[in-house]
Amino acid sequence: MSIEVRGITKGYGDFVALDDVNVSIPTGQLTALLGPSGGGKSTLLRIIAGLEVADAGSVQIEGVDATSLPPQRRNVGFVFQHYAAFKHMTVAKNVAFGLEIRKRPKPEIKQRVDELLELVHLSQFAHRLPSQLSGGQRQRMALARALAVEPKVLLLDEPFGALDAKVRKELRDWLRRLHDEVHVTTVFVTHDQEEALEVADEIVVINEGRIEQVGTPEQLYDEPANDFVMGFLGEVTTLGDHLIRPHDITVHTTEQAGAVRGEIVRALRIGFEVRLFVRPAGAADEGADVVVTLTRTFARSLGLEVGTAVWLAPETGARVVPVRRGSAGVLSDETPVSTEKGATAAV
Amino acid sequence: MSSTLSTPSGTPAPSGKGPAKVRRARPKDALTPAAGLGLGVALIWFSLLVLLPLSAVVLTAFDDGWSTFASTLTDRDTRSALLLTVGEAALVTLVNVVVGTVIAWVLVRDQFIGKRLLEVVIDVPFALPTIVAGLVLLSLYGPRSPVSVNVVGTRTGIFLALLFVTLPFIVRTVQPVLQELDADVEEAAASLGASQFTILRRIVLPSLAPAIAAGASLAFARAISEFGSLVLIAGNIPGETEVASLKILKFIEGDNYAAAASVAFLLLLVATVVIAALDVISRRVARRG
Amino acid sequence: MADSTYTRRRRGPVTVVLRVLVIAYLFMLVIWPVSLVADRAFRPAGLAEGGFGPFLERLTEPGTVYAFNLTLTVAFWAVLINTVFGVGISLLLVRYRFWGRRTLSVLIDLPLSVSPVVVGLALVLAYSSARGWFGGFLESIGFAVIFSTPGLVMATAFVCLPLVIREIVPVLEEVGTDAEEAARSLGANGRQTFWRITLPAIKWALVYGVVLTAARALGEFGAVKIVSQGAEFNGETATLLVENRYSNFDEASAYAVALVLVLISIIALVVVTYLRPKEDRP
Incomplete structure (x- = not known):
């Protein structure tokens, strides 16, 4: 050293x-x-x-x-x-x-x-x-x-x-x-x-x-050790109780077990990428919006537009980190990191 | 006009110097009739007050060609007055270069109780009327001196008076530059292995050099032309403690205006050279950036 | 944060030695002598009476009152002239472009570096009725400049000339013309723009320049000495009185008037120090 x-x-x-x-x-x-x-x-x-x-x-x-x-x-x-x-x-x-x-x-x-x-x-x-x-x-x-x-x-x-x-x-x-x-x-x-x-x-x-x-x-x-590192390196969004990268979210147009239901409130096209802002059912304002990025081709194939109802789930192998709650500054020694197996959308 | 309007207020300046620079880059207007009239009036006043009288000095000095000028300057007493003035001014400037820089350094880098008071004390010699400055010094270094030092009629007295009236020049020019000096430049030198003394000698002092030079030329010009504070102290012994400005006074009182103008012309020359030198220095500093 | 860094944090013995030297130097050169003036004013030498009463008497005797009156009159006119001229020439230098502008801005600074005696001599050579260029003309219309109050005003205005300009020009450059143009676009004429936009913007710099000018004007000695008769009740300003009385062995009066002048300068200095930060934040 x-x-x-x-x-x-x-x-x-x-x-x-x-x-x-x-x-x-x-x-x-x-x-x-x-x-x-x-x-x-x-x-x-x-x-x-x-x-x-x-x-x-x-x-x-x-x-x-x-x-x-x-x-x-x-x-x-x-x-x-x-x-x-x-x-x-x-x-x-x-x-x-x-x-x-x-x-x-x-x-x-x-x-x-x-x-x-x-x-x-x-x-x-x-x-x-x-x-x-x-x-x-x-x-x-x-x-x-x-x-x-x-x-x-x-x-x-x-x-x-x-x-x-x-x-x-x-x-x-x-x-x-x-x-x-x-x-x-x-x-x-x-x-x-x-x-x-x-x-x-x-x-x-x-x-x-x-x-x-x-x-x-x-x-x-x-493998970010905690939500701070995950949030600081790369984009991150909140899906349910977890932080996840926006490109690690799969979008379904039909109901899925364990997926979060929501409605697309805004869609931005940036080059080859589409950024969706999905408001989960029951959420009041834009503070709870989930950001999802996907390719333009994929977005078009699903016919996604503002107002479409969607179901969001983490992609297979996606890294998620629980949102830190409670008093600030408490760091969990071992952050539970889970890889959830969700259904992938058929293309 | 359009150049100002077309610049959106939120646009950052290209060099990061801030919007002030953008504004200043705006071309100036040509004179309007009203401004032209104002300029005319101002120029007439400026000419009557400053330019014509000063030209009168120059022309009187050379009223009959070089002869009066030359004979005045070769006169033994006049020459020794000029030499004394230049010599004392140079000595005082030299002392100020060292002491003024040290004072500026202490005022910027040191912290102690009463520092703010010293800041005011530095400016006192500027603020006092010159005749009062002379009287002030006489109270400590004149007859009835509490420290039993009487400098009236000595070259030491002249030196002391000049030291007093030139005190603020170098302090006030060096201080802001020292304040603005980036800490990281000194740190860079330290991490390259330079000792505190080397940093002072090779990094800090060269950065201060233009400011010291500017302050020194101001101090020198002031010392050369000083009059009021010397009236009561110098004693005016011809060939001994008579300085240039007092020599001019003596010529005026003796109705010898040509001789007075000759000496005055030399002092004017020095003033002009100093102004030119300052201009050169400030431009050089601007180039260094 | 800068003070906790390695290079600037150290307070070695050298620092302490320099601090002591600087304080000692300033004490011997400025602080002690200046404070002795008060002592001399209240406890004069020889047969002169000490104390506050005699001090006041010396300040209120007719000769002294005349001198202070003259000084105030001269300073008033010099400040007035230099303020009007200073604001005008500063606006011209900053806002307009004309042939010889740069030369003018260099020449404006000239009076600060000219010896006061030379200033006096120059005015005499131009305006004295005996030998000035315009002496004959002035005499024929019965207007005396030299050895009368106008000469004193001119001499004082000459030496203080750049003080207002040097304060205003940088501020004018800094504030730019945006606000003035906005005012014009809203229909303000030139005079309205000046009084309501430009003048408020340079207010503090102007006040600062005026205070400097006033202090300098009240204390001017050399130039005034040459253009004035300098006799009691005849062109003797406060500073000339200090010299005359001291030379005539009336030390008590000299120090009494000097003390007043010292106090005026120190008040001006304090006012100026107090104004400075205000002017720095526009």
Whole structure:
């Protein structure tokens, strides 16, 4: 394990940002810390980097206890959401900074900077000032700067958060490819589940200062430990007493045993997909509507339209999670997960 | 007009700088007749009040070509007054560069009781009438000084008075920049291995440099042209403690207007250079973004 | 949150040392000397009588009253002129485009960097009846500028000229023209738009600029000294009186008037500090 976090607790006044967090981050992988804003994931990353001091607990990096080490001596690379560019230095000088601090010989610095600029596709911008670069280019510069010192771990705090959607997606793919080349243990913070699912080898879901689940993207999506994780990764709707993915619901036009009866109140067509809002019998308002997604062909074959009476049931093999009820914050240790066998509609 | 109307209020600005930028990008109007009349009146007043009198200074300095100008400036007392003024101003500016930056740093980064009071104290030298500033200093460093220091008629006195009146310049230009400095830039440097001192030297100070330069040129210009606070302190010993502005006064009182205008012209020149320098600095900072 | 971070959280011995040095520096340079003015005003040296009664007497003797009256008159006219001129020129600079606009906006700042003595000299060279460019003309119509109140007003207006403009221009740029255009589209004419839309928008910046101008006008010394006779009951403003009395070994009166001027400046400073945040949130 590359990073071992044990019993980390951190509060700001009355607010508990992290509450007894334990997590191990494997060597050489790309790990995402995923969770809603204010959930404590950035604080955890900053504690690993030594930029915040935890109230309790310990951090080990590559087997060395780093809990009381200042950031200067942790040998981590840190990339900030807003680039943290040294505005008065050229791109090359920015990248060379860490090496100059370490008093490496000049030719070596030059060679390494050239290599890194090549790696992040910024060679032709070496002598520009950061203000002359676009957001995406600045972030690549920041990445090269962090990698220059050959850090044991690379930490990225919402690295694509300040970029627009298109650049964001490009950089995301590029980070994945870069990691496959460089293989440095990388941890990045994001609140975007799609980003985490696409890029990460492993995802740590953090909410309200606690870790909800750790696993591969597939594990998290297919076997969410609780309703929070299920709701946070991917779309989710409530069918009866359970949370379920909208595409895991089968629609029948005839009565079925155990199926929920309802009426289609709204139908949206988005490309090849149809999204139905089904109001269960006896429900008063749209708050109880069940969302169902299915293909257009299938919807047409059943002749579904607004006003049609339908019966909804979970599909075979669908993952469902009971809706958490009662006092907030009570987490069931073992969430009962059931796979119900429902009848599939004949096509 | 249409450009403003066609921009829906909810549309975010492309660069994320906020809608203010969109509004400001609107082209300005050409003058309407009423505005043209207003501009005419304003320009006449501005010319009568500022431009014509200042031109009179320049023209009087060169009334009979270079000769008066040259002979004034080669006069032993005048030259030493100019040298003294520039020397003291440079020294005071230098001290302010260090002290002003330190004060700004303490006001931004430190927390202590009474900090808000210090904020007001910094501005006191700006607010006081200059003659009163001189009197204020005399109460502590003049005759009957409670600390038994009398600086009247000494170069130390001039230095002290200039230090007093230029106190706010660098503090007030550096402070906002230091406040706006992103914490993450310093954190980035720290995680790359830079010590606190290295961060200060290589990251913080270079970011403050334009503000320090701007404040320094303001302080220098003020020190060069200072008059009121020096009247009671300097003592006006020719060749010893007579500064440029007091030399001008002496020429005026002696009815030697050409000589007064010559020295005044030099001071004007410095003022112009400072304004130009500030313009260059602010444009350079704008480019750095 | 910024304060709990590693780089800015540390309060090492260096921080404490710097804090003490800064406080000591400001105490020796500003706080102590300024507070001594009160002491000197109430406990003057030599044969002069101390206490509050004599202090009041010194402030109410005719020469002092004349000086304060003159100072107030001059400051009033200078503030009035600069406010009207400042608002007008700011609107022109921000809202219109014309040839030489940028040059004008640079020139507007010039008075702040010109030595007060040079200001006085410049006005004398242009307007004194003996040697000014317009001296002969002015004398022929019997209008004296130099060595009379108009000269004092001009000198004061000159040195304070940019203060109002520098406060209003950024605010005018910030508020933009949307509201003004909306008002026009609703049928308001130019004057109505100015009084009901533009002026309220720049109100606080204007007040701030006026307070700065007034403080500066009340305390102007150098420029006024050159263009005034500066004799008692003859063009002696409050600041000139401070100098004259001090030079004539009437330290008690000098410090009494100085104390009043110090109090005015500090009140202005407090008002300005109080106004500042209001103006920042539009």
